Amino acid sequence: MDLFSTPAPESARKRVQELTQLVDHYNYEYYMNDTSLVSDFEFDALLRELMDLEHQYPELALPTSPTKRVGGEVNKTFRQVTHRFPMLSLGNTYSIEEIEDFETRTRKLLDGVPFSYTCELKYDGVAIGLTYRHGQLVQAVTRGNGTVGDDITANARTIPTIPLRLRGKYPDDFEARGEVVYPFEAFEAMNRQRVAEGEAPFANPRNAASGSLKLQDSAECAKRKLMFCMYFMMLPSGELESLQQEGNNNAGEGGETSLAEGLATHSGRLAAAKQMGFKVQPYIRECKDIDEIKSFIDYWDKERWNLPFGIDGVVIKVNQTPLWDMLGTTAKSPRWAIAYKFKAERVSTPLLSVSYQVGRTGVVTPVANMKPVWLGGTTVKRATLNNADFMAKLDLHEGDHLLVEKGGEIIPKIVGVDMDFRRSDAAPIAYTAVCPVCGTPLVRAEGEAGYYCPNSDGCLPQLLGHLEHFVSRKAMDIDSLGSERLKLLYDAGLVRNVADLYDLKREQLIGLGRVDSTSQGEGLLMDETDASSSTTVTATIQQKGADNILNALEQSKQVPFERVLFALGIRYVGEVGAKKLARHFGNIDALMSAGAEELAQVEDVGEVTAQTVYQYFSEPEHRLIVQRLKAAGLQMEAVDTRVGNALEGMTIVVSGVFKHFSRDEIKASIEQNGGKASGSISGKTTYFLTGEKVGPEKMKKAEKLSIPLLTEEQYMDMIGMKTE
Ligand code: IVH
Numbered sequence: 273m274d275l276f277s278t279p280a281p282e283s284a285r286k287r288v289q290e291l292t293q294l295v296d297h298y299n300y301e302y303y304m305n306d307t308s309l310v311s312d313f314e315f316d317a318l319l320r321e322l323m324d325l326e327h328q329y330p331e332l333a334l335p336t337s338p339t340k341r342v343g344g345e346v347n348k349t350f351r352q353v354t355h356r357f358p359m360l361s362l363g364n365t366y367s368i369e370e371i372e373d374f375e376t377r378t379r380k381l382l383d384g385v386p387f388s389y390t391c392e393l394k395y396d397g398v399a400i401g402l403t404y405r406h407g408q409l410v411q412a413v414t415r416g417n418g419t420v421g422d423d424i425t426a427n428a429r430t431i432p433t434i435p436l437r438l439r440g441k442y443p444d445d446f447e448a449r450g451e452v453v454y455p456f457e458a459f460e461a462m463n464r465q466r467v468a469e470g471e472a473p474f475a476n477p478r479n480a481a482s483g484s485l486k487l488q489d490s491a492e493c494a495k496r497k498l499m500f501c502m503y504f505m506m507l508p509s510g511e512l513e514s515l516q517q518e519g520n521n522n523a524g525e526g527g528e529t530s531l532a533e534g535l536a537t538h539s540g541r542l543a544a545a546k547q548m549g550f551k552v553q554p555y556i557r558e559c560k561d562i563d564e565i566k567s568f569i570d571y572w573d574k575e576r577w578n579l580p581f582g583i584d585g586v587v588i589k590v591n592q593t594p595l596w597d598m599l600g601t602t603a604k605s606p607r608w609a610i611a612y613k614f615k616a617e618r619v620s621t622p623l624l625s626v627s628y629q630v631g632r633t634g635v636v637t638p639v640a641n642m643k644p645v646w647l648g649g650t651t652v653k654r655a656t657l658n659n660a661d662f663m664a665k666l667d668l669h670e671g672d673h674l675l676v677e678k679g680g681e682i683i684p685k686i687v688g689v690d691m692d693f694r695r696s697d698a699a700p701i702a703y704t705a706v707c708p709v710c711g712t713p714l715v716r717a718e719g720e721a722g723y724y725c726p727n728s729d730g731c732l733p734q735l736l737g738h739l740e741h742f743v744s745r746k747a748m749d750i751d752s753l754g755s756e757r758l759k760l761l762y763d764a765g766l767v768r769n770v771a772d773l774y775d776l777k778r779e780q781l782i783g784l785g786r787v788d789s790t791s792q793g794e795g796l797l798m799d800e801t802d803a804s805s806s807t808t809v810t811a812t813i814q815q816k817g818a819d820n821i822l823n824a825l826e827q828s829k830q831v832p833f834e835r836v837l838f839a840l841g842i843r844y845v846g847e848v849g850a851k852k853l854a855r856h857f858g859n860i861d862a863l864m865s866a867g868a869e870e871l872a873q874v875e876d877v878g879e880v881t882a883q884t885v886y887q888y889f890s891e892p893e894h895r896l897i898v899q900r901l902k903a904a905g906l907q908m909e910a911v912d913t914r915v916g917n918a919l920e921g922m923t924i925v926v927s928g929v930f931k932h933f934s935r936d937e938i939k940a941s942i943e944q945n946g947g948k949a950s951g952s953i954s955g956k957t958t959y960f961l962t963g964e965k966v967g968p969e970k971m972k973k974a975e976k977l978s979i980p981l982l983t984e985e986q987y988m989d990m991i992g993m994k995t996e
Contacts, residue, residue, distance in 0.1 A: 278329075279329075279331070280328075280329035280331060280332050284325055284328070284329055284332065285329075285332060287321075287325060288322065288325050288326065288329075288332045291318055291321060291322040291325070292322065292337060292338060294318055295315070295318055295319055295322060295338040296338055296436075296437065297309075298310055298315055298318075299338060299341070299432060300439075300549060302432075303432040303433055303551065304433075304549070304551055319338065319339065319342075322337070322338070322339055323339050326339055335408075335409075335429075335436075336408050336409060336436040336437045337436075338436070340426075340429040340430070340436065341429060341430050341432060341436075341494060342430070342491060342494050343426070343427075343429075343430045343489065343490030343491035343492070343493055343494035344490060344491050345426035345490045346488055346489050346490070347424075347426055347427070347488050347489075347490070348488070348929065348930075348934045348935075349929045350422035350423055350424060350486065351422070351423040352416075352420050352421070352422060352423070353411070353413045353420065353421060353422070353423045354419060354420050355401060355413065355416075355418070355419060355420070355421060356403070356447070356508075357447065357506050357508075358418050358419055359399060359401060359415045359416075359418045359421070359449070360418065360601060360604065360605050360606060361418065361604060361605055362587065362605050362606070362609055362610060362611040363602075363604075363605045363609075363610050363611070364585070364610065364611035364612070364613050365610065365611070365612060365613065366612075366613050366614075366615055368566065368569070368612070370610075371562070371565065371566075371569070371588065371610065371612050372562055374588070374610045375389075375561075375562045375565065377607075378590060378599065378607070378608070381598070381599055381607070382590075382595060382598065382599070385595065385598075387590055387591065387592045387595055388558050388559065388560050388590075388591045388592070389558070389559045389560070389564075389565060389588050389589065389590060389591055390538050390539050390556055390557070390558055390559070390588070390589050390591045391556070391557050391559050391564075391565055391568040391569070391586055391587070391588050392503065392553070392555060392556040392557075392586070392587050392589075393501075393553060393555050393572065393579075393583045393586060393587070394583055394584055394585035394586055394587045394611050394612075394613070395450075395451035395453050395501050395503070395553075395581070395582075395583055396451075396453065396477070396478055396581075396582035396583055396584040396681075397451035397452050397453035397454070397477070397478055397481045397501070397581075397582070398414065398415075398451060398452045398453075398478065398481045398482045398485060399414070399415040399449065399450075399451055400412055400413065400414055400415065400421075400424065400428065400449070400450065400451075400452055400485070400500075401413050401415070401421070401447050401448070401449050401506070402428065402434060402447065402448040402449070402450075403446075403447050404438060404442065404445070404446055404447070404448060405444065405445055406444055406445075407437055407438040407442050407444075408436070408437055408438075409425075409428070409429070409434065409435065409436050409437070410425075411423060411425050412424050412425045412427075412428030412429075412434070414485065422486070424485050424486070426490040426493075427484070427485050427486075427487060427490050427493040428452075428485075428500075429490070430490050430491075430493045430494035431452065431493075431498045431499070431500050433499050433500045433501075433550070433551035434500045434550075435548065435549035435550060437549075438548040438549055439547070439548055439549045440547050440548060441531045441544075441547070441548075442531075442544075442548045443507060443511050443512075443515060443531070443535070444511070445508055445511060446505055446506060446507050446508070446511060447505075447506040448502050448504075448505060448506075448545065448550060449502070449503065449504040449505075449506060450500050450501050450502035450503050450504065450550075451500070451501050451503065452481050452485060452498050452499070452500050452501075453477065453478075453481060453498070453499050453500075453501060453581045453582065454477035454478070454480045454481040454484070454496070454497075454498055454499075454581070455477075455497065455499055455580045455581045456477065456580055456581060456582070456682060457580065458496070458497035458498075459474070459477040459480055460682075462474075462480065462496060462497075463480075476582075476681040476682070476683070477581070477582050477681070477682075478582070478681075480496070481498060484496040484498055485498075499551065499581065500550075500551060501551065501552075501553050501581075502542065502545050502550040502551065502552050503542075503587070504538075504541075505535070505541040505542070505544075505545055507535065512532060512535055512536070512593075515530075515531055515532035515535065516532040518532070531544060535593070536592065536593055536594060537591045537592055537593060538589050538590075538591050538592075538593060539556060539558055539591055541593070542556060555572075558591060559588075565588055568586060569586050569612055572586055572614075573614055576614065576649075577648050577649025577650070578649065582681060582682075583614075584613055584614060584679070585611050585612050585613035585614050586611070586612045586614075587609060587610075587611050587612075588609065588610050588611075588612065589608060589609040590608040590609065595608065596608045614679075616677040616678060616679040617647055617648045617677065617678050618675055618676065618677045618687070619645050619646075619647050619652075619675075619676055620673045620674065620675050620676075620690040620693070621642045621643050621644075621645040621652075621673060621674060621676060622642065622643045622671070622672075622673050622674075622693075623640055623641070623642055623668065623671075623672045623673065623674050624641045624642060624643060625641045626638050626639065626640060626641070626657065626663075626668070626701055627639050627641060627708070628704050628708040630707060630708065630709050630725060630731065630733045630734070631733065631737070632733055632734060632736065632737025632738075632740065632741075633724070633734070633737060633843075634724040634725045634726070634727075634728055634731065634733075634734045634737075635722050635723075635724045636704065636707060636708070636714055636722065636723050636724060636725060637656060637657075637658070637659065637722070638656075638657040638658070638659070638660070638663050638703060638704075639654055639655070639656055639657060640654065640655050640656075640657050640674060640686060641653065641654055642654070642655070642674060642676070645676070647676060647678050647684055648678035648684075652676060652678075652684045655674075655676060655683075655684045655685065655686050656686075657686060658721075659721040659722040659723075660703040660716070660721065660722060660723055661721040661722075662721070663701075663703050664703070666686070666688065666689055667689070667700065668689065668700065668701040669689075669694060669695070669698035669699065669700050669701060670695075670698045670699050670700075670701060671693070671694075671695050671698050672689050672690075672693065672694060672698070673689070673690040673692075673693035674686050674688075674689060674690065675687050675688045675689065675690050703723070707725035707727065707731060709725070709731050709732060709733060710725065710727050710730060710731040710732070712725050712726060712727040712730075712731065714726075728843075729769065729893060732762075735762070735768070735769075736755065736758060736759060736762065737841075738769075738770065738841045739753075739758045739762075739767065739770060739773075740755050740758060741839065741841045742770045742773075742839045742840075742841065743758070743773075744839075746835070746838065746847060747831075747835055747838055747839035747841075748828040748831050748835065748836070748839045749828065749831065750773075750821075750824040750825060750828050751824065752817070752820040752821045752823075752824045753773075753821060753824070757784075757785075757813065757821070760784050760785045760813070761773075761776070761784070764780075764784055766780055769893075769897055770839070770840070770897060770901070771896075771897045771900035771901050771904070773825060774825060774900070774901065774904035774905075774906075775904075776821070776822070776825070778818050778819070778822060781813050781817070781818035781821060781822075782813060782814065782815055782818045783812070783813065783814075784812065784813040785812040785813060828906070829904070829905040829906055829907070830907070831906070831907060832854075832907055832910075832911060833854045833859070833860070833907045833908055833909055833910045833911070834850050834851045834853075834854035834855070834910065835850070836901070836906050836907055836908065837850040837853060837854050837860075837863075838850035838851075840888075840894075840898075842884060842885055842888045843884050843888075844880060844881040844884050844885075845881065845884075845885060848876060849876065849877060849881060852874050852875055852876050852877060853871075853874055853877065853885070854910045855910055855943070856874045856875075857910075858909065858910050859908055859909040859910065860898060860902065860908040860909070861908075863885075863889070864889045864895065864898065866886070867886065868882045868883050868885075868886040869882075871885050871886055875950075913943075913944050914944055914945070914946060915944045915945060916944070916945045916946065916991060916992065917945065917946040918945045918946065918947075918990055918991050918992065919942060919945040919946045919947025919990070919991065920946040920947070921946075921947075921958075922946075922947040922948070922958040922959065923947070923948045923950050923956050923957055923958050924942050924947050924948070924949055924950070924957070924958060924959045924960075924961050924982070925949075925950050925951070925952065925953050925957050925959075925960050925961065925970065925974075925979075926938055926939060926942075926949065926961045926962075926963070927960070927961070927962055927963070927966045927967045927970045927971075928962050928963030928964050928965050928966040928967070929963045929964045929965055930963040930964075930984050931963070931984060932984065932988065932993075933984075938961070938987075941991065942961075945991045952970075953970055953973045953974050953977060953979060954977075955977060957974070957977070957979045958979075958980075959979065959980055959981070959982040959987075960974040960979045960980070960981050960982065961981075961982045961983075961984070961987050962981055962982065962983065962984075963984055
């Protein structure tokens with residue numbers, strides 16, 4: 273607690289309680305029962321009031337407060353946690369015969385004891401364990417290797433279907449296990465946004481869920497609409513017995529079964545979990561024999577495509593939990609459960625043609641156009657052929673039939689050619705030699721599987737890609753210019769390169785896009801679509817919009833040089849490279865006149881990048897664009913961010929996790945104090961700056977070369993930073 277803050281008055285304490293209950297209740301109804309009891313506006317007002325009170329009186333801000341759902345906590349690293357109970361995996365199979373064997377074996381082992389099974393869905397996501405003590409969420413950990421996982425509590429708190437505080441009756445100490453999944457709709461929306469912002473889309477919902485849980489900023493995680501599906505309640509030994517001893521204390525009113533009785537079956541545990549506030553999927557069935565198990569499997573093998581999230585099979589468990597001990601576990605998995613995995617659905621369909629998409633970076637991706645075929649709940653008519661190497665491996669011929677598969681994911685995959693249909697006289701299909709948009713001969717970067725169109729300034733998808741990159745958040749951050757508006761500016765002939773943006777006039781902008789018809793867009797590409805696509809004009813720029821654009825352009829003139837350099841979109845020059853180049857050369861003129869060799873001297877700039885930068889600035893067109901940007905007032909000089917010279921002449925290597933800095937922050941701090949942050953220990957290293965969990969290899973090397981060690985506190989002393 274902050275020593276200087278005044279203690280919260282009773283009225284504030286009461287109001288926080290009231291607000292917490294209200295917000296919790298509205299959240300619960302919204303996420304568990306799909307019911308909106310208040311408008312978004314009212315809800316936001318209550319949440320804001322609660323946040324303000326917690327801000328004013330920090331002692332009232334509990335970790336289980338609904339305000340934690342919006343995130344804000346930043347994880348520098350994820351603490352590794354040893355699971356209290358190892359997270360076992362399940363034996364799994366694709367074969368119904370093995371499910372039959374499992375059923376026979378189980379019945380034999382239980383030798384006449386009456387029992388049943390539960391069949392439920394096998395969620396295709398990321399397994400996590402949630403620890404609850406006295407009804408409060410205290411920790412969330414990923415499965416990791418089953419023994420040790422990452423502490424992702426701050427991110428888990430932002431998932432609305434993870435209760436922070438339990439309702440009704442609950443065991444005092446238990447772990448709720450389940451899967452974090454990314455529902456298809458939210459996943460696709462997020463991927464669309466990523467592509468619009470120039471970021472790579474996630475390959476599938478599972479990867480996206482996993483990436484989201486590892487986000488450093490929990491507020492970002494809060495934006496990813498993840499869902500937690502609980503599938504297992506882990507009770508420490510003794511917990512059930514002590515609940516039983518408490519006996520009727522836990523019995524519900526009106527003769528309901530006691531909590532302890534309910535917890536004696538897996539289905540009862542899930543039903544109890546639902547009462548506690550967990551989102552438990554309703555697709556669970558108690559089955560008494562193999563026939564019922566098989567019909568559950570058959571049903572979901574077909575129905576799975578109609579679910580709003582991905583599943584990859586069915587899990588069959590013995591329902592009576594006291595029997596679990598009798599059946600025991602093997603080294604890796606319990607004997608009382610098994611997973612049946614669905615086979616990917618596969619069809620064969622004729623290939624009609626191969627078309628090519630030109631991406632915003634110029635990469636040309638081949639696409640197979642096929643006779644439409646029904647596969648896993650949707651009609652499939654196009655699928656990616658990935659790149660030239662993949663096409664060559666398939667050895668495609670005219671008239672071929674392709675084998676297409678759909679697994680637990682949404683995207684169909686081409687897995688081969690159906691050779692039964694190969695005609696002996698069929699001609700092979702070769703990867704295109706020229707860009708399908710601008711006709712420029714394609715080139716292949718060494719070591720890469722794909723070809724790209726080198727006409728980066730004249731090929732429309734690339735040009736639009738450049739413009740989008742230029743205005744993107746991490747570059748010039750001109751958010752009033754989205755991809756639609758940039759396309760409008762292009763279609764109106766106003767913008768052909770990034771420098772043209774700064775010549776835009778208010779009167780040119782107003783009314784743009786008013787033609788509400790379909791324009792052919794010169795038959796070129798708007799998105800990563802093929803060359804036959806057309807564009808519907810949807811955005812109109814009004815007076816206010818025009819002012820916003822011009823203001824944002826004006827503001828972008830303050831963006832520091834390193835980001836301007838990144839915004840130019842020179843191949844291989846990412847954020848870090850741009851920073852290093854900006855710092856090394858100090859201004860654009862020095863950078864433009866540097867030779868390739870000099871460029872390669874810059875830390876982290878390899879030969880290929882150096883050559884590319886050199887070539888970029890050798891083009892008169894690029895020099896002209898830079899001159900025009902400079903004349904428009906963009907920052908073309910690095911501002912000295914130095915705060916001191918305490919580390920002048922020193923080369924410092926950092927390793928481990930620090931209390932007061934992230935890894936990037938501590939490196940930046942070294943440079944701001946005149947030192948050089950280097951990645952590897954050598955004879956030139958002045959100090960080895962060590963946090964927690966230092967890399968053992970580095971430590972060995974530092975010892976061998978007798979490099980003096982520096983702790984974080986000593987470092988902070990050196991640069992005159994105070995530690996509390
Ligand atoms: S039960 C000790 N039930 O499948 C048994 N697992 O190897 C605990 N999974 O990574 C697992 N849906 O995360 C269970 N309904 C379900 C499941 C499920 C998905 C995952 C689990 C694990 C893998 C099994």
